[in-house]
Amino acid sequence: MEKNALTLTVVANMTANFGQGLGNISSVQKTFKRGKAYSIRTRESLKNAIMDQGLLYKDLQVVVDGATQKHVSEEVNNSNCRALEGGYMNTGKVTYKRNSSFYFTDAISCYEFINEPRFQNNLYQASKFAEQENLNLQDEAKKCGLMPYQYEYDKGLKIYSFTIDLERVGVDENFKMEAENAEKVERVISTINAIEGLSLVVKGSLDNAEPIFVVGGLSNRKTHVFENVVKIENGKLVLTQDLIDRVESGFSAAILETDLIKNVKEVKEALNTESMFKFFETIREDVKSYYGV
Template sequence: MNKKALTITIVANMTSNYSESLGNIASVQKVFRNRKVYTIRSRESLKNAIMTQSGLYEDLKTEIDGAVQKKVTEESNASNCRALEGGYMNTSGTTYIRNSSFYVTDAISCESFVSQPRFHNNLYMATNYAKENGLNVQNHADQVGLMPYQYEYDKSLKIYSITIDLEMVGKDDNFQEEAEAEEKAERVCMLLNAVETLSLIVKGNMDNAEPVFAVGGLSERKTHYFENVVHVKEDRLELSEDLIIKKNQGFHAALLKGQTLENEKEIEETLKTMNMPEFFQTLKEEVREYYGV
């Protein structure tokens, strides 16, 4: 069978994103599994970050039809507009729907959640306003805008997968249009560049979410092939028999040597890992070979 998908499962040290706030209290998103609570960065948040950082959203056009949506026309569709590669539903006139050519899972923490609330206030700005307006911060807290707030904080090792349908990239069946092979390869490489150097803005802070471990490559199956075999427990990657077997079926593994994972030497020897730049460069070369460019 022909390999027609690119799949990668990644371990990264990243912060969670936030759910609804209650007053001045913000909580991180969580899921319940295996009778425990785990923090996550949602797949929607990850996908948006990847699309934005990759540059695929640079030609994004939006319009309002009840709700804001991506602009889609016969002249501007997924074959010639990179921003539509992540899928769309447009209801202006005729309803057009195109699924995304790539899929991302939630990034789920490797350890169960332990609450780490952080407490802050805007005392400096409130004091500045009070001085300018002849007010007292203690006596006129409401007038100077003094506001204490708190939020949960979580930065931990998380695991997520991304799978790209190489047959679907650059195609738009709604308009029977298709991008050139060079453009298809470029879009996939842009996604890989974003994943390799992923960074996130969380509560105004820069968060380095680059992979510390990655395994994957071109696959015959359009699925998250390594999703069920990559596990981290107590900062150690579990080198299960199934992970080793799957990796040895023509896939690659990479390790960022920074002592984030405590069993780095064992990982390197067992999975024959390469460094992270080499891993992503190898995938890009395989993608270009797939498209014949």
């Protein structure tokens, strides 16, 4: 069978994203499994971060017509607008809908959530305002806009999966139009590059979310092949026979030299891992070969 999909499962040291706040309190997104809470970075957050960092949103056009939505027309569609690769639904005079050609799972923490609240305030700005207006910050804190706030902080190993249908990249079924293969390669590689060097801005701080461990490659299955076999327990990557067999069936793996995973040496030996640089370079070359570019 032809390998017409690209699938990756990634372990990264990243923060969770925030859900709804209550007053000056922000809480992270969570999911519940086996009666326990685990922090997550949602698939929507991951998708938007990678689309943005991969510059796929650079040509995004937005319209407000009863709802805020991506602009779609015969002149602007997925064949010539990279921002529409992630899917769209436009409800103008005619409703156009196209599913994304790639999918993410939520990035779910490897460990049960433990709340680590952080307390901050805007003291510096309030002090400058008090100085400008000749106010007493201690007695007139409200006038100076002094505002304490609290948020949950969570950063740790999280696992997510990514799969892209290479046959659908650059294809817009609604308008019977298709991008050139060179453009398809650019879109896929831009996404891969964003995953390889992913960084997130969280509460004004830069968060390095690059892969610590990654496994995958071109596949004849348009699904998250490694979603159910990559696990972290007690700081170690679990080396099950299912994981080993799947890697040996035509996939590759890479791991960073890091103390975030305790059994790096065993992982290297069991999965015959490559360097992170070589892994992603091979993926890029495989994508070029698939499209004949």
